[in-house]
Amino acid sequence: MCTLEKRGNIFLLTLVGDDEHRLSPNLIGEIGSALSQVRAEATRGSVLVTTGQGKFFSNGFDLAWAESAGSNGLLHRLRHMIDSLKLIVAELLSLPMPTIAAVSGHAAAAGFVLALSHDYILMRKDRGVLYMSELDIGLTLPDYFMALLREKIQSPMARRDVVLQAAKVKAEAAVKMGIIDSAHDSAAEALEAALRMGEKLAARNWDGGIYADIRKSSFPELCVVLGLQSKTSVTARL
Amino acid sequence: MCTLEKRGNNFLLTLIGDDEHRLNPNLIGEIRSALSQVRAQAKRGSVLIGQGKFFSNGFDLAWAESAGSGSSGFLHRLQHMGDGLKAIMVDLLSLPMPTIAAVSGHAAAAGFMLALSHDYVLMRKDRGVLYMSELDIGLTLPDYFIALLREKIQSPMVRRDVVLHAAKVKAEEAIKMGIIDSAHDSAAETLEAALRMGEKLALTARKWDGGVYAEIRKSSFPELCRVLELQSKTIVTPRL
Numbered sequence: 001m002c003t004l005e006k007r008g009n010i011f012l013l014t015l016v017g018d019d020e021h022r023l024s025p026n027l028i029g030e031i032g033s034a035l036s037q038v039r040a041e042a043t044r045g046s047v048l049v050t051t052g053q054g055k056f057f058s059n060g061f062d063l064a065w066a067e068s069a070g071s072n073g074l075l076h077r078l079r080h081m082i083d084s085l086k087l088i089v090a091e092l093l094s095l096p097m098p099t100i101a102a103v104s105g106h107a108a109a110a111g112f113v114l115a116l117s118h119d120y121i122l123m124r125k126d127r128g129v130l131y132m133s134e135l136d137i138g139l140t141l142p143d144y145f146m147a148l149l150r151e152k153i154q155s156p157m158a159r160r161d162v163v164l165q166a167a168k169v170k171a172e173a174a175v176k177m178g179i180i181d182s183a184h185d186s187a188a189e190a191l192e193a194a195l196r197m198g199e200k201l202a203a204r205n206w207d208g209g210i211y212a213d214i215r216k217s218s219f220p221e222l223c224v225v226l227g228l229q230s231k232t233s234v235t236a237r238l
Numbered sequence: 239m240c241t242l243e244k245r246g247n248n249f250l251l252t253l254i255g256d257d258e259h260r261l262n263p264n265l266i267g268e269i270r271s272a273l274s275q276v277r278a279q280a281k282r283g284s285v286l287i288g289q290g291k292f293f294s295n296g297f298d299l300a301w302a303e304s305a306g307s308g309s310s311g312f313l314h315r316l317q318h319m320g321d322g323l324k325a326i327m328v329d330l331l332s333l334p335m336p337t338i339a340a341v342s343g344h345a346a347a348a349g350f351m352l353a354l355s356h357d358y359v360l361m362r363k364d365r366g367v368l369y370m371s372e373l374d375i376g377l378t379l380p381d382y383f384i385a386l387l388r389e390k391i392q393s394p395m396v397r398r399d400v401v402l403h404a405a406k407v408k409a410e411e412a413i414k415m416g417i418i419d420s421a422h423d424s425a426a427e428t429l430e431a432a433l434r435m436g437e438k439l440a441l442t443a444r445k446w447d448g449g450v451y452a453e454i455r456k457s458s459f460p461e462l463c464r465v466l467e468l469q470s471k472t473i474v475t476p477r478l
Contacts, residue, residue: 063476075474135446138475140453146460155416156390163454164336164357165442 001027004034009202010195011038011048011097018054023110024062028084035091042096045205047198050118051102051191058111060133061085082142085110089144090226092117093216096208098201102194103171103180104187109133113145116152116179119215120197124190125171125183135166147225153179240268240290242275247283247440248433249276249335253290261348262298266322273329280334283444285436288356289340289429296347296371297323320380323348327382328466330355331456334448336439340432341409341418342425346371351383354390354417357455358435362428363409363421373404385465391417449473 001021003014013034015021038048052058066077092099101115103123108131115121115130123130132149134141141149141163153159158177161167171183184190216223223229241252251272253265276286297319305311330337330352339356346369353359353368361368370387372379379401391397396415399405409421422428443451456463456470463470 067476074476078474078476135450135454138447138450138473140450140471140473141457143457146457150458150460154392156392157416157419159458160357163458164451165439 002030002034004037006041007195008199009045009047010198011041011046012195013038013048013050015050015052015058020056020059020106021052021054021111022059022062022064023081023085023114024065025081025084027062028081028088031088032084032091035088035095038097039091039095042208044207045202046097046208047202048095048097048099048118049102049191049194049198050099050114051187051194052104054105055127056105056111057101057103057107057128058114059106060109060111063137078139081110085113086142086144086226089113089117089148090228093219093222093226093228094212096212098198098206098211100194100198100201102187102191103128103130104190106131109137110145113148116148120194121174121180122182122184122190122194122197123171123174123180124185124187126186129168129170130162130174130179131166131168132162133166135164144222144225147222151219151222153177239265240272242272244279245433246437247285247443248436249279249284249286250433251276251286251288253288260296260298260300261319261323261352262301263319263322266319266326269326270322270329273326273333276335277329277333280448282446282448283440284335284448285439285443286330286333286335286337286356287340287429287432287436288337288352289342289432296349299375319348323351324380324382324466326352327355327386328468331459331463331466331468332452334452336436336443336451338432338435338439340428341366341368342428344369347375351386354386359418360420360422360428360432360435361409361412361418362423362425364424367406367408368400368412368417369406370400370404373402382462382465385462389459389462391415447473447475450475 003016005012061081066074069077099118100120101118103115103121105128107115112130112132149159155178174180175183184193216228243250302312302315305315337356338358339353341353341361343366345353350368350370387397393416412418413421422431450473453470453473456468
């Protein structure tokens with residue numbers, strides 16, 4: 001369901017297959033394991049690029065799996081996935097390297113959150129939307145979803161359109177709304193651009209630990225919600 | 239002083255009356271009652287439009303001052319109106335439907351806050367300004383005013399101009415400053431646009447659960463809700 005490969009300095013995490021890449025416990029577990037491996041093999045100059053195959057980047061949590069437990073089990077299974085993804089978001093926020101999402105298709109709800117958990121977002125413009133679907137489905141947002149949206153999308157009107165209109169936002173609109181960094185002609189081009197950007201970032205040769213600490217410290221509200229501390233370290237290189 | 243009517247999916251709350259349209263306990267009471275009625279009659283697809291010469295000049299300071307000599311009576315009355323406005327803000331933030339403000343004149347201080355308490359703000363461009371007058375009058379801002387301004391106006395420089403310059407902002411400038419959604423040629427056109435927007439929203443709002451809408455809205459303003467002591471809750475009623 002997800003693969004991890006190394007291309008030069010870049011760790012490439014791919015959500016494989018033509019399906020919706022629903023964030024089921026299985027896929028969340030695979031992503032978590034991949035990120036552990038990335039962390040273990042990280043060096044100065046490492047970069048993570050995350051992408052998907054097919055029409056979807058990720059269409060969110062596996063609600064069908066949650067519902068198959070019946071109405072009593074639904075809430076518990078949903079909570080389980082919410083709690084599991086929270087750890088992934090915390091891990092991405094703590095990853096000792098720059099992170100880039102090459103959004104290759106639809107990114108809805110938890111899938112949108114996965115993309116937003118990266119430092120940079122590049123997206124194809126020919127198809128695919130960013131979509132916080134919760135209002136349409138009849139769900140409120142978990143606390144860390146909202147905290148992430150507030151840290152990453154500065155305009156109150158853009159956030160309102162995303163969560164209170166459940167707007168389906170294509171890449172070029174997403175750039176204008178300040179949600180993503182750039183829009184590209186196709187999924188392949190978005191990935192190419194992400195890899196090129198990754199190599200440029202790698203060349204800066206940053207200390208990954210410092211990078212992660214600065215990142216966390218730049219999102220104090222989100223870190224409180226995620227239960228993450230940031231620390232001060234000084235390794236001056238003059 | 240305030241009327242409530244239904245036009246299609248839109249609940250239209252109109253402030254009518256005399257010139258200055260200041261918020262005093264009577265008017266606050268009428269607004270709260272109207273909102274209570276809207277809530278009771280809410281259906282999927284409902285939308286609230288708040289409009290009229292309502293959004294005018296803030297609190298009825300004359301009523302507060304008529305408490306007699308000494309500042310204590312004035313302050314208590316001002317506090318009372320502040321509590322009333324706070325309650326209206328809570329009502330609006332909790333309303334189980336999209337809300338649109340059609341600003342058809344001046345909106346100063348508490349009036350400005352009332353307009354900003356709606357999800358969407360439309361305003362006439364030919365006359366009228368948004369104006370946080372407190373600095374000019376010699377009042378500080380209640381914590382929930384600042385919380386609302388911080389939630390709704392992203393740019394620090396714009397917020398500075400609004401509160402520390404007491405800028406009088408006309409509609410077209412307000413769009414550029416990211417304060418309102420759109421500007422229209424006259425009061426009538428502003429209302430028309432609001433009604434059209436309401437019907438358009440109703441088309442998508444029909445599939446929304448109003449309770450979910452309200453909880454998502456509240457959760458999108460955590461700082462403001464903290465100041466207002468307003469909780470938001472989790473709802474899980476997925477329709478797949």
